Amino acid sequence: MDKLLIEGGHPLEGTVQISGAKNSAVALIPAAILADSTVTIDNLPDISDVGTLADLLEEIGGKTELEDDTLVIHPENMFAMPIPNGKVKKLRASYYMMGAMLGKFKKAVIGLPGGCNLGPRPIDQHIKGFEALGAKISNEHGAIYLQADELIGARIYLDVISVGATINIMLAAVKAKGQTIIENAAKEPEIIDVATLLTSMGANIKGAGTNVIRIDGVDELFGCRHSIIPDRIEAGTYMIMAAAVGKGVTVDNVIPMHLESLSSKLREMDVVVEAGDDSIYIESKPTLDPVDIKTLVYPGFATDLQQPFTSLLTKSVGASMVTDTIYNARFKHIDELRRMGASIKVEGRTALVNGGSALQGAKVRASDLRAGASLVVAGLMADGITEITGVDHIDRGYASLEEKLKGLGAKIWRETLTEEEVEEEIRSS
Numbered sequence: 001m002d003k004l005l006i007e008g009g010h011p012l013e014g015t016v017q018i019s020g021a022k023n024s025a026v027a028l029i030p031a032a033i034l035a036d037s038t039v040t041i042d043n044l045p046d047i048s049d050v051g052t053l054a055d056l057l058e059e060i061g062g063k064t065e066l067e068d069d070t071l072v073i074h075p076e077n078m079f080a081m082p083i084p085n086g087k088v089k090k091l092r093a094s095y096y097m098m099g100a101m102l103g104k105f106k107k108a109v110i111g112l113p114g115g116c117n118l119g120p121r122p123i124d125q126h127i128k129g130f131e132a133l134g135a136k137i138s139n140e141h142g143a144i145y146l147q148a149d150e151l152i153g154a155r156i157y158l159d160v161i162s163v164g165a166t167i168n169i170m171l172a173a174v175k176a177k178g179q180t181i182i183e184n185a186a187k188e189p190e191i192i193d194v195a196t197l198l199t200s201m202g203a204n205i206k207g208a209g210t211n212v213i214r215i216d217g218v219d220e221l222f223g224c225r226h227s228i229i230p231d232r233i234e235a236g237t238y239m240i241m242a243a244a245v246g247k248g249v250t251v252d253n254v255i256p257m258h259l260e261s262l263s264s265k266l267r268e269m270d271v272v273v274e275a276g277d278d279s280i281y282i283e284s285k286p287t288l289d290p291v292d293i294k295t296l297v298y299p300g301f302a303t304d305l306q307q308p309f310t311s312l313l314t315k316s317v318g319a320s321m322v323t324d325t326i327y328n329a330r331f332k333h334i335d336e337l338r339r340m341g342a343s344i345k346v347e348g349r350t351a352l353v354n355g356g357s358a359l360q361g362a363k364v365r366a367s368d369l370r371a372g373a374s375l376v377v378a379g380l381m382a383d384g385i386t387e388i389t390g391v392d393h394i395d396r397g398y399a400s401l402e403e404k405l406k407g408l409g410a411k412i413w414r415e416t417l418t419e420e421e422v423e424e425e426i427r428s429s
């Protein structure tokens, strides 16, 4: 086990390259199950979730070759092997194995997924969609059993706008008989990315990126090559870091339109934000204005950026309000920020930040992926050294974090935990 150490107060300057999107990658890899021949995925981020999913594909008989940022997946010998637990629990996105295996084999047994603990993460809308397509589903001993004689297209209205359910239903429906219509679908860019891969494989999907998706089932899907879109959440995190301590940072290899809600909020705070074709330039100011944010489905403010943005708000002079309407318990980072001297109160689904006083370096623990990112932002701003444990969470989602930050001039390094620290880590996790 490792910890990250950051000596705060060093301004960031230069250019950072953004990797491929985690939240696309984790759906694209299971999607390859649906093909009958080799699928090659380029621009993969170097994060642990990718390795875990590749291992899961091997558990069901697939062959995978990961070299640099390219994963080659051979699905020819895959079969409907049950994967009730083990690696499935390491990440939330293992639930995409349900849709993909149901679509391909008409059956699957998958353990309940893991992922960041953000409060309840229900999958009732995924199940509702699978059932509408004709699957019988039961939950036995912590695993979901899915089985269908035949999958038949259906009209499915999502009661809650869900990225996971939208993608999972697409995966199950691409080989179903007839037409499936997903109404009240989520519109996140990662959904378009998954639809693009499936279309290259031979699927017939219209409307991805709007709230009505139409899928005409096909009998066969083939191998193809696909390059993942840039990670708007990784990009947003570096934009926030640059807004906190940036003398002039270019966040490169991004789709600026995907980051408009964040860019607008940063401008409201008086941060310099200049969007290019595929990059965004950010420059901080000595004092920033407070703003309120409310997380919403895309194109609203992303819940995944709420935690790092809250750290930035401790720098703005005055009161800001942060409301998370997607995951109302996504506030585990707040106690840690308080340890660093932040003045923040949580009331229900809202955090009230009283910003303007300097943060102090401290020993803190990342309880989940974006909580980890928020502590890195805080560490860059703080006086003295911040020690962050729970780094395995951060490694699920940020490729080469230390290298990228060092390239911008940050003082950040990694150390192995001592035995005592490991024991303490196990006690508190």
Ligand SMILES: CC(=O)N[C@H]1[C@@H](OP(=O)(O)OP(=O)(O)OC[C@H]2O[C@@H](n3ccc(=O)[nH]c3=O)[C@H](O)[C@@H]2O)O[C@H](CO)[C@@H](O)[C@@H]1O
Residues within 6 Å of the ligand: 023, 092, 120, 121, 122, 123, 124, 125, 126, 127, 160, 161, 162, 163, 164, 165, 186, 188, 296, 297, 298, 302, 303, 304, 325, 326, 327
């Ligand atoms: C809409 C949204 O912002 N989605 C984010 C969510 O996706 P993720 O796929 O985890 O979550 P969903 O988009 O599926 O869920 C959105 C909301 O719907 C609820 N829900 C979801 C499925 C279901 O069957 N029943 C149900 O009630 C969830 O509890 C949540 O409140 O977290 C990901 C990881 O942090 C982000 O990358 C996504 O952008």
Ligand SMILES: C=C(OP(=O)(O)O)C(=O)O
Residues within 6 Å of the ligand: 022, 023, 091, 092, 093, 114, 115, 116, 117, 304, 369, 370, 397
């Ligand atoms: C919470 C996240 O990931 P996951 O859903 O994979 O846990 C995230 O990407 O912020």
